[in-house]
Amino acid sequence: MKLVTAIIKPFKLDDVREALSNIGVQGITATEVKGFGRQKGHTELYRGAEYVVDFLPKVKLEVAIKEELLDQVIETITNAARTGKIGDGKIFVTSLEQVVRIRTGETGAEAI
Amino acid sequence: MRELQLDRGMRRLVAGLLFLCTLGFAGGTLAEEAAAPGAQAVAVAVEAVAAAAPTPQKGDTAWMIVATVLVIMMSVPGVALFYGGLVRSKNMLSVLMQVFSIFALITVLWAVYGYSLAFTQGNAFFGGFDRVLLSGIFDPVTGSVANAATFSKGVYIPEFIFVAFQATFAAITVALIVGAFAERMKYSAVLLFATLWFTFAYVPMAHMVWFWPGPDAFTDAEAAAAAVASSGWLFQKGALDFAGGTVVHINAGVAGLVGAYVIGRRVGYGREAFTPHSLTMTMIGASLLWVGWFGFNAGSALEAGGTAALAFINTLNATAAAALTWTFAEWLVKGKPSMLGAASGAVAGLVAITPACGWVGVPAGLIIGALAGVVCFWGVTGLKRLLGADDALDVFGVHGVGGILGALLTGVFNTWSMGGTGIIDYVNNTIVDTDMATQVGIQAQAVLTAIVWSGVVALVAYKLVDWTIGLRVPEEEEREGLDTTAHGERAYTM
Numbered sequence: 001m002k003l004v005t006a007i008i009k010p011f012k013l014d015d016v017r018e019a020l021s022n023i024g025v026q027g028i029t030a031t032e033v034k035g036f037g038r039q040k041g042h043t044e045l046y047r048g049a050e051y052v053v054d055f056l057p058k059v060k061l062e063v064a065i066k067e068e069l070l071d072q073v074i075e076t077i078t079n080a081a082r083t084g085k086i087g088d089g090k091i092f093v094t095s096l097e098q099v100v101r102i103r104t105g106e107t108g109a110e111a112i
Numbered sequence: 113m114r115e116l117q118l119d120r121g122m123r124r125l126v127a128g129l130l131f132l133c134t135l136g137f138a139g140g141t142l143a144e145e146a147a148a149p150g151a152q153a154v155a156v157a158v159e160a161v162a163a164a165a166p167t168p169q170k171g172d173t174a175w176m177i178v179a180t181v182l183v184i185m186m187s188v189p190g191v192a193l194f195y196g197g198l199v200r201s202k203n204m205l206s207v208l209m210q211v212f213s214i215f216a217l218i219t220v221l222w223a224v225y226g227y228s229l230a231f232t233q234g235n236a237f238f239g240g241f242d243r244v245l246l247s248g249i250f251d252p253v254t255g256s257v258a259n260a261a262t263f264s265k266g267v268y269i270p271e272f273i274f275v276a277f278q279a280t281f282a283a284i285t286v287a288l289i290v291g292a293f294a295e296r297m298k299y300s301a302v303l304l305f306a307t308l309w310f311t312f313a314y315v316p317m318a319h320m321v322w323f324w325p326g327p328d329a330f331t332d333a334e335a336a337a338a339a340v341a342s343s344g345w346l347f348q349k350g351a352l353d354f355a356g357g358t359v360v361h362i363n364a365g366v367a368g369l370v371g372a373y374v375i376g377r378r379v380g381y382g383r384e385a386f387t388p389h390s391l392t393m394t395m396i397g398a399s400l401l402w403v404g405w406f407g408f409n410a411g412s413a414l415e416a417g418g419t420a421a422l423a424f425i426n427t428l429n430a431t432a433a434a435a436l437t438w439t440f441a442e443w444l445v446k447g448k449p450s451m452l453g454a455a456s457g458a459v460a461g462l463v464a465i466t467p468a469c470g471w472v473g474v475p476a477g478l479i480i481g482a483l484a485g486v487v488c489f490w491g492v493t494g495l496k497r498l499l500g501a502d503d504a505l506d507v508f509g510v511h512g513v514g515g516i517l518g519a520l521l522t523g524v525f526n527t528w529s530m531g532g533t534g535i536i537d538y539v540n541n542t543i544v545d546t547d548m549a550t551q552v553g554i555q556a557q558a559v560l561t562a563i564v565w566s567g568v569v570a571l572v573a574y575k576l577v578d579w580t581i582g583l584r585v586p587e588e589e590e591r592e593g594l595d596t597t598a599h600g601e602r603a604y605t606m
């Protein structure tokens with residue numbers, strides 16, 4: 001089992017969710033986050049005061065999947081979230097040791 | 113430690129005494145005044161026999177009631193939201209609460225002694241005590257309400273509505289100062305300072321600029337001279353301030369700037385981002401100010417007539433012009449036209465046209481507005497850096513600078529050759545021209561008087577408050593935010 005964590009542009013959330021549903025992913029957790037990478041921040045000006053805003057709003061997706069789906073999921077997210085401009089985000093993949101469905105007590109791949 | 117507590121106790125006591133003394137200053141001669149009403153009643157009765165008291169026209173009265181309500185809306189919620197949106201969310205309620213409380217406090221003080229000291233005859237700087245607790249306005253025997261003079265002979269409005277209209281001016285002026293020391297001043301200090309500054313700066317300034325016996329006193333040259341001699345100090349000099357450039361805006365702007373210096377910068381100033389938490393609220397506040405300002409400016413005509421209409425159109429035009437010029441100046445200099453800039457520009461235009469609105473023509477109104485947008489933009493950028501004070505919400509940059517600009521330009525554009533109205537000669541019942549250079553000189557005197565008077569009173573008042581109860585909250589509370597530490601609540605719990 002793998003945990004795929006993707007940081008994407010907020011307005012791409014619906015596209016990515018739809019694309020992942022289409023390939024059979026059944027659950028996604030989305031969180032509003034802030035961060036910076038190569039895109040860096042921007043400058044905001046309030047009357048005389050100028051502030052550099054380093055952290056930009058992004059959406060973090062967490063998707064738990066069976067290992068065999070990994071390549072397809074990565075490809076799907078990449079295609080759906082890509083604009084080609086700087087700041088499209090990143091995908092991190094980690095191994096998932098255990099999953100438990102709380103309602104039934106099922107564990108492992110069954111619980112995904 | 114014990115000594116410290118004793119010391120604190122002492123200071124609290126002195127603070128309380130200060131408050132009481134301020135009230136006592138007003139109420140001091142109340143006892144001796146108590147004997148007067150009987151005599152007054154006789155005098156009034158004799159007068160009533162001589163000539164039946166004229167009845168105010170319903171149109172004028174209705175307009176002044178509406179205008180007064182509009183000015184109330186400028187303070188709460190107008191100024192409160194305009195300022196509230198500009199602070200960080202942790203201080204939102206403290207700003208709303210300070211504006212709200214000041215409005216309530218000054219309204220009460222106005223009824224108790226403020227109105228009497230500002231708008232009855234006394235010396236050139238303070239009025240008298242005839243109207244303490246608004247006494248003598250309502251006659252319970254006949255059920256009649258006294259009349260207040262307007263700017264036309266034989267035209268009156270009920271004095272109560274004049275009292276209320278002027279109360280809203282006093283309240284909003286003190287509330288404006290909140291912007292300068294926002295996010296760091298103790299709530300108790302705000303109330304004590306408001307009481308002191310209102311009593312010793314607002315009240316005399318209003319008396320100096322606006323108190324006169326009314327047009328009916330100007331029957332002939334001799335009577336006119338006597339009437340002028342009994343007026344306020346700046347009125348005697350011929351200073352023109354239609355709706356409060358000196359009394360309201362310069363007065364508040366200077367008090368704000370002095371406050372910003374005395375109380376010091378906010379923790380993290382220049383290092384942390386003090387991003388406004390809701391420019392939506394600020395835009396709503398600025399818009400409420402714009403709408404309410406028609407009551408403020410056109411209402412200052414005290415009648416529903418041509419002068420009110422002139423003040424109205426100038427208030428509309430100048431504000432629009434200022435919103436545009438600030439926007440374009442910012443766009444040009446800083447790269448982007450911001451919503452905050454447009455809202456600030458509108459307020460700057462409103463401020464600058466305030467002293468001029470009933471004294472200048474339409475082109476002048478547009479020019480005053482256009483200049484205000486650019487000059488006040490400099491006020492909150494270049495000048496602010498120069499001054500180095502953390503005037504948090506730019507009370508001086510907008511109200512001080514805009515007020516000075518408007519007061520001086522009133523002198524420039526009042527003359528006929530500049531399309532202005534000139535002034536009324538109440539003895540010959542004609543309109544006469546003013547000389548530009550002379551009038552600008554007089555306006556400059558009024559501006560200087562406002563700056564020095566307000567500055568000195570504010571400095572003393574802040575120092576007194578600092579010494580007694582302390583001006584500033586502890587650093588920890590400032591970091592935590594005043595909403596929870598001072599008021600025990602949060603603006604947003606989403």
